[in-house]
Amino acid sequence: MSDEKYTDWERAARESGLHLVLVLLLQVQLANRSLRDCLKDALVITLTAPFSALLPSGAIFLANRDTHELELLVERNLADPLKTLCKKVPYGTCLCGRAAEQGEIIHVDHVNHQHEIVFDGIKPHGHYNVPIKSGSKVLGVMVLYLPEGHARDEEEVRFLETAALVLAGIIERKRFEEQQESHYQSLIENLPQRLFYKDAESRYVSCNRLYAKDLGIQPGDISGRFDTDFYPLEQAEQFVREDQHVMQTGQILEQDTVRNFQGIESSYHRLKAPLRDTAGAVIGVFGMYWDNSQEKRSQAALKESEEKFAAMANSAQDAIVMVNQNEEVVFWNMASESMFGFHVEDIVGQRLDDWIEPGTSRDEFARLVANLTTPGRDRSTGKTMELTALRKGREPFPIELSISALQLKGQWHVIGIMRDISERKRVEQEKQLMEVQLRQAQKLESIGQLAAGISHEINTPTQFVGDNTQFFKEAVGNLESLIETYQALIQGVESGAELALMIQAVKDKEEEIDLEFLREELPRAVDQSIEGVERIAKIVRAMKEFSHPGVVDMVETDINRALKTTLEVSRNEWKYVAEITLDLADDLPKVLCVPDQINQVFLNLIVNAAHAISDTLQEGGARMGMITVSTQKRDDSVEIRISDTGTGVPDDIKGRIFDPFFTTKVVGKGTGQGLCIAFTTVAERHGGNLRVEDNPEGGAVFIVNLPLNRQAVEGVADSETLTAEQGS
Numbered sequence: 208m209s210d211e212k213y214t215d216w217e218r219a220a221r222e223s224g225l226h227l228v229l230v231l232l233l234q235v236q237l238a239n240r241s242l243r244d245c246l247k248d249a250l251v252i253t254l255t256a257p258f259s260a261l262l263p264s265g266a267i268f269l270a271n272r273d274t275h276e277l278e279l280l281v282e283r284n285l286a287d288p289l290k291t292l293c294k295k296v297p298y299g300t301c302l303c304g305r306a307a308e309q310g311e312i313i314h315v316d317h318v319n320h321q322h323e324i325v326f327d328g329i330k331p332h333g334h335y336n337v338p339i340k341s342g343s344k345v346l347g348v349m350v351l352y353l354p355e356g357h358a359r360d361e362e363e364v365r366f367l368e369t370a371a372l373v374l375a376g377i378i379e380r381k382r383f384e385e386q387q388e389s390h391y392q393s394l395i396e397n398l399p400q401r402l403f404y405k406d407a408e409s410r411y412v413s414c415n416r417l418y419a420k421d422l423g424i425q426p427g428d429i430s431g432r433f434d435t436d437f438y439p440l441e442q443a444e445q446f447v448r449e450d451q452h453v454m455q456t457g458q459i460l461e462q463d464t465v466r467n468f469q470g471i472e473s474s475y476h477r478l479k480a481p482l483r484d485t486a487g488a489v490i491g492v493f494g495m496y497w498d499n500s501q502e503k504r505s506q507a508a509l510k511e512s513e514e515k516f517a518a519m520a521n522s523a524q525d526a527i528v529m530v531n532q533n534e535e536v537v538f539w540n541m542a543s544e545s546m547f548g549f550h551v552e553d554i555v556g557q558r559l560d561d562w563i564e565p566g567t568s569r570d571e572f573a574r575l576v577a578n579l580t581t582p583g584r585d586r587s588t589g590k591t592m593e594l595t596a597l598r599k600g601r602e603p604f605p606i607e608l609s610i611s612a613l614q615l616k617g618q619w620h621v622i623g624i625m626r627d628i629s630e631r632k633r634v635e636q637e638k639q640l641m642e643v644q645l646r647q648a649q650k651l652e653s654i655g656q657l658a659a660g661i662s663h664e665i666n667t668p669t670q671f672v673g674d675n676t677q678f679f680k681e682a683v684g685n686l687e688s689l690i691e692t693y694q695a696l697i698q699g700v701e702s703g704a705e706l707a708l709m710i711q712a713v714k715d716k717e718e719e720i721d722l723e724f725l726r727e728e729l730p731r732a733v734d735q736s737i738e739g740v741e742r743i744a745k746i747v748r749a750m751k752e753f754s755h756p757g758v759v760d761m762v763e764t765d766i767n768r769a770l771k772t773t774l775e776v777s778r779n780e781w782k783y784v785a786e787i788t789l790d791l792a793d794d795l796p797k798v799l800c801v802p803d804q805i806n807q808v809f810l811n812l813i814v815n816a817a818h819a820i821s822d823t824l825q826e827g828g829a830r831m832g833m834i835t836v837s838t839q840k841r842d843d844s845v846e847i848r849i850s851d852t853g854t855g856v857p858d859d860i861k862g863r864i865f866d867p868f869f870t871t872k873v874v875g876k877g878t879g880q881g882l883c884i885a886f887t888t889v890a891e892r893h894g895g896n897l898r899v900e901d902n903p904e905g906g907a908v909f910i911v912n913l914p915l916n917r918q919a920v921e922g923v924a925d926s927e928t929l930t931a932e933q934g935s
Contacts, residue, residue: 228256228366232373242381247281249377253370254283254351259363262332264352268296269378270307270345277307277348288326296324303348306336310345312367314359331355337367341375349374400497404482407491409433409450450492453479457489463499474500506537506556526606526625532580532618534558534573546606546627548599559623564595564603572608579612580619593628605632672740675732682729685720692716763797764805766845766913770836773809781817781834784824785851790837798845798913800893805913808885808897812849812909815882819853819906833904843915844895850908856899864899889913 231252235245246267254263264284268277277296285293293301298308301323306313315321316333333353339346349371396416403414411429419426422437434443453460460479465472476499482491521541529538536559539551547554547562554562560576563569572594591609598604609624692713699709717723774787781787798805813834820832832852839846856864865886889897895913902908 228252229369229373232370232377236373236377236380242378242385243280245377245381246374247283249370249374250281250283250349253349253367256366259366260353260357260360261335261363262352262354264332266293266350267339267347267374268293268303268307268350269347277303280347286326286329289324292324292326300324302334302336303350306338306348307345310338310340310343312337312364314364316353316357316359317355333357335363335367337371339371339374339378341379346375346378400495403429403494405450405492405494407454407489409447409492412491449479453492454481454489457481473498474502502556526623526627528559528623528625530559530576530621530623532576532620534560534576537620543625546598546625547596562597564597568594568596575610576621579610579621596625604629669743672736672743675736678732679729682725685725689713689716689720689722761799761801764800764802765795766798766805766847767791767795767838769802769806770809770838770847773806773813774836777810777813777817780814781820784817784821785832785834788833788835790835792839795838795840795845796915798915800913804888804892808888808911809847809849811882811885812911816849816851816853816907816909819851819855822854823852832906840915841912844912845915847911847913848908849911850902850904850906852902852904852906855901855905856907861899865897 232249235248235252238245238248240248250265250267254261254265266282266285266289267280269280270276271278275298277298279290279294279296282290293303296304298304302313302315302321305321313321313336314334318325318329318331322329332355335349335351335353337349337351339349349367351367398415399417401415401418401421403418404412406412411432414426414429416426419429422429434446437443438446449460452458459481461477463474463476465474475496477494477496479492479494481489482493484490523540523542526543526546527538527540528536528543531537536554536557539549539554543554544550549562560569560572563572571592575590575592590611591607594606594608595603596606605628606625607628610621612619612621614620696706696709696713698704699706770791771789774781813836816834820834823832824830834852835848835850837848837850865882886897889895889911893913894916895911897912898910900908900910
């Protein structure tokens with residue numbers, strides 16, 4: 208069926224239905240269900256497409272590339288004989304087999320000689336046979352029934368081709384998930400630990416091969432059984448009490464224990480943890496244990512050889528810790544006990560990095576241990592750094608760590624001397640906190656300042672979109688009444704009635720609703736509405752990019768894009784007073800920065816430029832000023848210049864404009880925080896530079912330099928990140 212057979216409104220309705228069906232198919236692709244269930248839902252959605260002539264009958268076959276056969280996976284309202292006859296269809300056989308072989312959609316409008324699989328009593332019908340392909344690879348075929356005599360419709364074909372692409376995505380996604388599940392199960396089975404799962408009643412659900420072997424059973428035989436089936440009653444009851452405690456408290460149980468099982472005594476490390484569903488509710492317990500007998504014997508021997516060293520080290524005031532190349536603690540002096548809260552017997556054998564705060568501190572510690580204990584690496588001594596450690600109870604506190612290496616029994620060990628620097632850091636944190644609060648206050652000030660302008664920017668297109676929508680509603684009513692008049696004329700033609708009055712009625716109706724006006728204005732109204740929606744979307748996108756909620760880490764950032772976004776969200780601040788000129792370098796490299804903070808710097812400078820120009824207009828200056836924004840790469844940095852034709856910065860205050868709370872604005876219009884925070888953000892947080900110069904054309908030029916040297920930027924950020932995050 209050609210497009211000419213549809214009116215504009217019919218075509219729009221069909222396209223709307225197509226989009227809805229495709230959205231539903233894409234939702235099926237993301238569902239957490241089996242491949243069969245997903246394809247079953249997809250078949251129903253496809254068959255019930257409101258704009259197609261499909262009958263509610265069809266099937267989906269999957270291709271077996273090894274046997275060159277199609278295998279029936281799901282069907283809907285398929286005749287019972289076909290469910291057996293079409294269970295497997297060789298490539299090239301019947302319509303679906305030919306579609307798989309040729310990789311093209313095959314259409315027939317009646318049962319003919321191409322239907323090689325038939326049965327007595329088969330009902331008349333037509334077919335679409337749609338190959339499901341990924342690239343050139345055929346994954347399957349979708350068979351869809353049509354009323355007998357229904358001709359091939361190219362619009363339907365385009366829809367089915369699109370639907371087949373979505374089905375291909377479903378098949379590949381679900382097969383990948385099944386493969387991952389298989390790999391996960393294989394990983395579990397090959398772990399050296401014994402693993403098991405129990406339900407809320409402490410009834411076994413499953414276990415891995417090693418645990419089943421210890422019990423003398425097969426893994427599949429454990430489901431539904433209890434500890435009393437395998438252990439002495441007293442021990443089994445103890446295990447159940449542990450299970451219930453873990454599930455009720457949500458706490459992890461972890462301990463070393465000696466077990467006597469089937470006459471063999473061994474040392475084990477045991478762990479039990481609550482098992483939760485996707486909503487977070489506890490539904491059982493997960494258990495794991497492994498034999499650590501050899502490890503315990505090694506620890507005992509090591510402890511005996513270190514007694515003399517321990518006696519001397521325990522008299523030291525600073526914490527002294529020794530770890531092996533696996534970062535496991537082998538020595539822990541008395542000062543360490545006081546600092547961390549762990550007795551030596553509780554910490555020896557544990558990984559020290561478990562008590563270094565995750566993130567930068569832990570990564571730095573691991574890197575240093577690796578350097579000092581790996582053969583051929585640099586083992587320079589006297590390395591001192593600041594890290595964040597964790598006391599018992601997971602309380603973080605700052606330490607100063609001096610680290611060096613020595614070799615014992617052929618293995619490299621690391622000795623760390625640690626000092627608690629909490630008090631020193633407390634003073635630094637108070638300063639950092641004040642700076643963070645100042646930045647937050649200034650950000651809130653900016654949000655408040657921009658809110659009214661953004662509301663105005665969105666309200667204008669929203670208003671004319673609403674007006675046009677009301678116009679559409681009225682126009683649809685008029686067109687419906689005209690269609691009714693056309694239909695009456697058609698009926699009159701078919702019945703042979705007198706047509707003169709009917710034709711006049713049509714003309715009168717066209718004149719009544721002003722058809723010529725509607726044909727002229729409706730496309731304009733549609734274009735205006737689309738433009739309005741795009742304008743709203745552009746503003747919303749700009750606000751989202753500008754705010755970067757939750758982003759506190761350094762990321763590679765497109766500075767040109769950040770500037771455009773900031774100009775968009777601050778549009779209402781400058782559009783009445785200035786024109787914008789952009790001179791952005793096309794080859795500008797990305798800069799490592801915190802986008803939220805850099806956006807705030809740009810916002811402060813642009814708003815200040817607009818205010819400076821506004822002051823000149825109030826003083827009788829030009830009708831509109833000019834704000835010029837340019838970027839370029841300079842050696843190892845990116846330079847951003849924001850110039851204005853405003854009042855400029857007098858020489859006698861240039862040295863003060865970046866000071867806290869210094870402002871030349873009237874009371875209520877500025878707090879004096881913007882430029883101070885901008886300078887601190889650029890210089891201290893990003894290792895860059897912010898300065899002001901005179902604009903030769905009148906006004907001022909603010910110049911931001913951001914370094915491209917990644918190590919320099921990360922070094923500046925690392926020195927403040929932890930404190931700044933605590934302050935925020």
